[in-house]
Amino acid sequence: GENVEQHPSTLSVQEGDSAVIKCTYSDSASNYFPWYKQELGKGPQLIIDIRSNVGEKKDQRIAVTLNKTAKHFSLHITETQPEDSAVYFCAATNSGGYQKVTFGIGTKLQVIP
Amino acid sequence: NAGVTQTPKFQVLKTGQSMTLQCAQDMNHNSMYWYRQDPGMGLRLIYYSASEGTTDKGEVPNGYNVSRLNKREFSLRLESAAPSQTSVYFCASSDALKASSGNTIYFGEGSWLTVV
Numbered sequence: 001g002e003n004v005e006q007h008p009s010t011l012s013v014q015e016g017d018s019a020v021i022k023c024t025y026s027d028s029a030s031n032y033f034p035w036y037k038q039e040l041g042k043g044p045q046l047i048i049d050i051r052s053n054v055g056e057k058k059d060q061r062i063a064v065t066l067n068k069t070a071k072h073f074s075l076h077i078t079e080t081q082p083e084d085s086a087v088y089f090c091a092a093t094n095s096g097g098y099q100k101v102t103f104g105i106g107t108k109l110q111v112i113p
Numbered sequence: 114n115a116g117v118t119q120t121p122k123f124q125v126l127k128t129g130q131s132m133t134l135q136c137a138q139d140m141n142h143n144s145m146y147w148y149r150q151d152p153g154m155g156l157r158l159i160y161y162s163a164s165e166g167t168t169d170k171g172e173v174p175n176g177y178n179v180s181r182l183n184k185r186e187f188s189l190r191l192e193s194a195a196p197s198q199t200s201v202y203f204c205a206s207s208d209a210l211k212a213s214s215g216n217t218i219y220f221g222e223g224s225w226l227t228v229v
Contacts, residue, residue, distance in 0.1 A: 034217070100161070100171075105155035106155050
């Protein structure tokens with residue numbers, strides 16, 4: 001099955017700096033890569049996603065890049081703000097008969113004011 | 114909009130007790146899921162229901178049973194709770210029957226379960 005590795009597990013940045021979270025996946029058949037943000041006491045919520053036919057996608061201060069050859073994808077947050085503090089999960093979707101999503105272990109991001 | 118609603122939010126059980134976590138979604142989604150979240154382990158799939166009337170095991174199904182009661186509701190049952198089942202449980206739903214459509218998974222707020 002799919003295996004998703006995510007690092008770092010914790011990340012502290014100064015407000016205004018950039019944050020980068022990296023993931024690798026094992027199943028070359030995976031074709032959809034969402035990123036979820038989980039705030040304290042809440043369920044994860046989709047913040048951005050990328051499909052295998054696209055190399056980069058941007059939405060305001062967040063961007064995701066995908067390197068299918070290397071099976072790497074990354075989340076980039078620029079001009080970080082305290083409200084960006086949360087746990088971020090990357091995920092890869094197996095292209096089997098249903099949407100089976102494999103998640104990374106999560107990255108706890110702390111933005112220091 | 115309610116989205117995915119799960120109950121209870123907090124529960125303490127004694128070893129050997131049984132309980133059922135309830136989940137309902139109001140988005141007319143076909144697929145529903147139960148995940149557990151543990152420190153350092155991320156989100157792990159317990160069971161899923163690709164569509165009404167079907168259920169299948171996920172990554173960590175042992176000790177759990179599920180029921181897809183109708184299109185809206187998907188419950189998770191612990192028949193004989195063990196301390197290893199202390200975790201945060203998330204119900205989720207999505208509209209995708211095929212992975213290629215890549216539809217968003219919507220999560221509930223979580224249920225904190227402690228087994229003593």
